[in-house]
Amino acid sequence: MSDSLGAIVVGTGFGVLTHLRAMRAAGFDVKAIVGRDGEKARKRAELMGVAAGLDSLEEALALPGVEAVAVSTPPHSHAPIVLDAIAAGKHVVCEKPFARNAEEGQKMLEAAEAAGIVHVLGCEFRWATGQAVAARALAERVIGEPRLATFLFHMPALADAEAGVPDWWRSEEEGGGWLGAYASHIIDQIRVSAGEFVGVSASLQTVAERSAELPWTAEDSYSVHFRTESGLEGILQSTAAARGPFAACTRFVGSKGTLFIEGDSVGVADASGERRLDVPADLVLPAPEPPPAELLSTAYDMLHSMGIDLGPYTRLYENFRDQILGRPVSADPGAATFADGVRVQAVLDAIRRSSREKAWVTID
Numbered sequence: 001m002s003d004s005l006g007a008i009v010v011g012t013g014f015g016v017l018t019h020l021r022a023m024r025a026a027g028f029d030v031k032a033i034v035g036r037d038g039e040k041a042r043k044r045a046e047l048m049g050v051a052a053g054l055d056s057l058e059e060a061l062a063l064p065g066v067e068a069v070a071v072s073t074p075p076h077s078h079a080p081i082v083l084d085a086i087a088a089g090k091h092v093v094c095e096k097p098f099a100r101n102a103e104e105g106q107k108m109l110e111a112a113e114a115a116g117i118v119h120v121l122g123c124e125f126r127w128a129t130g131q132a133v134a135a136r137a138l139a140e141r142v143i144g145e146p147r148l149a150t151f152l153f154h155m156p157a158l159a160d161a162e163a164g165v166p167d168w169w170r171s172e173e174e175g176g177g178w179l180g181a182y183a184s185h186i187i188d189q190i191r192v193s194a195g196e197f198v199g200v201s202a203s204l205q206t207v208a209e210r211s212a213e214l215p216w217t218a219e220d221s222y223s224v225h226f227r228t229e230s231g232l233e234g235i236l237q238s239t240a241a242a243r244g245p246f247a248a249c250t251r252f253v254g255s256k257g258t259l260f261i262e263g264d265s266v267g268v269a270d271a272s273g274e275r276r277l278d279v280p281a282d283l284v285l286p287a288p289e290p291p292p293a294e295l296l297s298t299a300y301d302m303l304h305s306m307g308i309d310l311g312p313y314t315r316l317y318e319n320f321r322d323q324i325l326g327r328p329v330s331a332d333p334g335a336a337t338f339a340d341g342v343r344v345q346a347v348l349d350a351i352r353r354s355s356r357e358k359a360w361v362t363i364d
Contacts, residue, residue, distance in 0.1 A: 005324060006065035010034045010057060010081055013166070014095070015072030016044050017291045017301070018309045023070060025310070026317035032060045047294060057081060061088040068324065071095060072122075074168035075175025079104050086111045091118040091324050093317070096188075097180035097348060098341030100173075105345045109338040118323045121344075123188045123336035124312035129264040131189055132283045132333050134252075138193045139332075142268055142277075143254030146194050149234030151186050152249040154242035157299055158220050161211045164298035170216045172352075177218030178240045179204060180348060186236055187347045188336060193252070194232040197347045199362045201225045202354040208241035224351055282330075285311035 007028040009015045012035035023030055030050055035041035038055030045053030054060050061069070061084065069085040071078055071094045078094055085092050092112065098121060099105035112119040125131050138146060158165065158178075169176040187197070204219040221239035232252075250261040257270030266277045288307040296305050319335045322328070329335070346363055354361040 004029050005067050005321060006031050006063070007068040007070065008032045008034055008060045008063065008066055009070045009072065010060070010085075011070075011072035011095075012037065012040050012044050013072070013301070014304060015070060016048060017295055017304050018307075018313050019070040019072050019093070019095075020048060020050070021289075021291065022310055022313035022317050023068075025314040026321050028068065028317065028321065029065070031063050031066055034060045044295070047292065057084055061085065061090065067091060068093070068320070074166070075180060076100050076168065076173070079108055082108050083111055086115045086117055089115065089117065091320070093120045093122060093320055094338070094341070095122040096184045096341065096344065097175055098184075098338070098345050100175050102342050102346040102349050105338065105342040109342050112338050118320060119338040120316065120320050120323075121336040121338060121341040122313075122316070123185065123340065124309055124316045125185050125189070126192065126333040126336065127283075127285070127312040127315035128308075129279055129283050129285055130250075130261045130266055133264075133266045133277055133279055134250075134259060134261050135189075135192050136280075136332065137259060137266065137268065137277055138252060141254075142257070143252060143259050143270065144256030146230070146232050146252045146254045146259075148253040149190065149194070149232055150249055150251045151190075151234065151236045151238070152247060153182070153238040154244075154247040155240055156243050156246075157303055158240040159208050159243045160299070161209050162214075165300040166298075169300060170214065170218055172218040177204075178220050178238065179218075179222050179351060182238055182240070183222060183224070183236060183351070184344050184348060186238075187344050188340065190226070190228065190232070190234070191340070191343065194228045195230040196228060196343065197226055197350070197363050198229050199227050199360055200347065200350050200354050201360045202351040204352065204355040205239075206241075207239055222351070222355075226347075285315070287311075 032052040033045045042053030068091045075097045168174040202224040205221045207221045210216045220241040224236040252259045290307040350361040350363045
């Protein structure tokens, strides 16, 4: 097998904003963009210098030299696309949230394992500098045993009632909402740092006023109390609808100190004082590179306008490429697989159930 791997990108939004650019940076030859709107797919293919813009997944999968597929479509559409790609013998990267529920995710995992293809979940922030440095420090017990954690993030992007988002993003049934969009990353981060979740108590909310013409059934905010198998307890709270300045806090309190993340900087406070941790050379990423301005038209697009996903996603696709080619890959950070997708989805399912039932939900 040559080092140049042919690929297609399914999805004309984030798939083009980030996946396409990251795949190319990792050495993939992207042969087609696939979307429900064929004209949009063709225009974006022309803009990005891709040979084909198609509205047929079957046609794209049959293109000569295609060995890999990036799936960046609404969550409710992941399963049929992924299963078709696996049936065609393609290696797959699938965006998060992985599925509508853990049962649907399990079907994709079983199909991928049975086919023997490389399967990766889009948890790109495992390679984000601050998160990766923190994960290593926690694994090395720099603060002793992690016992308490806080993950707070408030932003104003969706505070406006007319904020432009895709129709699916407003629909809980189609996997939309802020919980899947943002909390799935944090859940994966906690799993890497402190083991699997064993229970949650949660509330999902829509805090911003919404237009009657554009009804929302999905949340724009969440609050979650969680516990992991290691004994870590913590709080996740976030909203995409808080007017005013950004508010962020990521902190682990351990038996010997406290670790906190501020962007790419990781600090530790313990009995000896406060210090910043050095960034190892393998965790340094290039500066963010914004996508072409012609691709940015809605509030949803603007969530990705800084290009901060590109560096981490390039690392993810380098890992994906090396797995396909049979090369050694690092386990630190390691790529998330469909098995991780099922486990994250089980936590999201439990959070939604807890919010409905107003009760603590144990996760098996």
